Amino acid sequence: MKKIISLHPLRGIIIYFNPPQILAITFLFLILIGTLLLKVPTATYEPISWLDAWFTATSAITVTGLVVVDTGSTYTLFGEIVIMFLMQIGGLGLMTFSVLILMMMRKKIGLRQRLLTQESLNLNQTSLGGLLRLVKLLFIFSITIEAIAFLCLSFKWVPEFGWSDGLNQSLFHSISAFNNAGFSLWSDSLSQYVGDPLVNIVITGLFITGGLGFTVLVDIWDKKGFQKLSLHSKLMLSGTLVINIIALFVLFFLEYGNPETIGNLSFVDKLWGSYFQAVTPRTAGFNSLDITEMTVPSILLMMLLMFIGAGSGSTGSGIKVTTFVVMLLATASFLRGKSETTAFKRTIKLHIIIRALSIMMISISLIFLAIFILTITERAPFLSIAFEVISAFGTVGISMGLTGDLTTIGKIVIMIMMFIGRIGPLTMAFVFAKRRQSSVRYPEEDVFTG
DSSP: OEEEEOSSTTTOEEEEOOHHHHHHHHHHHHHHHHHHHHTSGGGBSSOOOHHHHHHHHHHHHTTOOOOSSOHHHHBOHHHHHHHHHHHHHHHHOHHHHHHHHHHHTTOOOOHHHHHHHHHHTTOTTSOSTTHHHHHHHHHHHHHHHHHHHHHHHHHHHHHHHOHHHHHHHHHHHHHHHHTTOOOOSSTTTTGGGTTOHHHHHHHHHHHHHHHHOHHHHHHHHHHOSGGGSOHHHHHHHHHHHHHHHHHHHHHHHHHTTOTTTTTTSOHHHHHHHHHHHHHTTTTTOOOSSOGGGSOHHHHHHHHHHHHHOSOTTSSOOSSOHHHHHHHHHHHHHHHTTOSSEEETTEEEOHHHHHHHHHHHHHHHHHHHHHHHHHHHHOOSOHHHHHHHHHHHHTTOOOOSSOGGGOOHHHHHHHHHHHHHHHHOHHHHHHHHSOOOOOOOOOOOOOOOOO
16 A cells, blocks of 8 residues: 655645455445445334344345345345345446446546456456456346346246235345345245255356356357367366266265255255255355254365355355366376476466465465354354354355354454455455565575475
8 A cells, every 4th residue: 555645735645545455445335335224224124233234234245145134024125125236236346337337428447447347356367458348248147147037036936925025036036146145035045945946947057157257158158169268267167067066966975864954855856955055055155955954074065165165256255166176286286296287288377376375375264263263252063163154254155053143253253254255365465465576586495395
């Protein structure tokens, strides 16, 4: 952060912020606005505390889905609209909307606005020249896919709940799912539709698509062939497919005989339940099974999936699938004695590997610190605390029932983790650290490791 002190007494101090700092300040400002709107008397049926309004606004703008009060029974239609607006802004990014408004007004988009948009969408490897086209396609695609999902869900829920409630449920869950927010208007999330093909396909289709990343979606649209895709898109698509398939079969095996989850369901419903619960920890936040009744191995698997998260430049968070895949590939290359890390006949640059390592280490350190604090402040099982922290960091929103019982300190810690998880651990580090290029080089020397 640079300070320039003017000689003119009326001009005071001019402070220049870098893109990560502006992104963090913007999110904080939106959280403040959301908190104020949710405290308006017309937003809730019964008054809620400032802390609960703050928590809900943070959860919505970071598209997490963790709640301290039941969304459907606490918030009025106005309150639900506020939450939907926060989810949409949080998922696509405020700078995306700002750039779109400037484009519609035919205003020139400067370098600073492009850098901010790049930072807000976590698209640091995307050229500034192609960023505006990406933003335009992003907005059109998002609105289109949400509209299609809204119509599909309306066919299910309008006959079931009537026109008013049915349309509201369909719109709310479409926005929540595509933006990987995980907010639901039912206290048991989507458990009542565990075996419903339409709800399973539409909801998972929304958050998987939103979680792939906008650069991948545009790449698929432009190239129309797997072999022509960029290395990032290939790693993202193949990584997502492999992780989802493994998670599906492992959860199906672990929960097959559990009467509290899928044990008493038909074989087809067992598959639907396992499928939904296998893909939703990737930052979606919905659940069709009772999380508290799942086996410990299943819980541990879900924690790993929440930690991995979705794709870069997507509506999801976590360390990102490509970060996880790059670290696996780098480890495999080291074990095989290779000097370079390769995938799909392409070499992954060293600075990408270092970046992935930095994201991994910062994330693990933050999660450990948050768990450590909550083990002091909360009277809850360690597994529940660890699950809650990782869910908040990955902006997933799945809970083992601890959220509503958190102490004031506990809620603040979880809010901080949601905030860091959404803007990204590396971006958060750059808020406080300055990136400097040094021309000084030092002699190399070995260090014993392992």
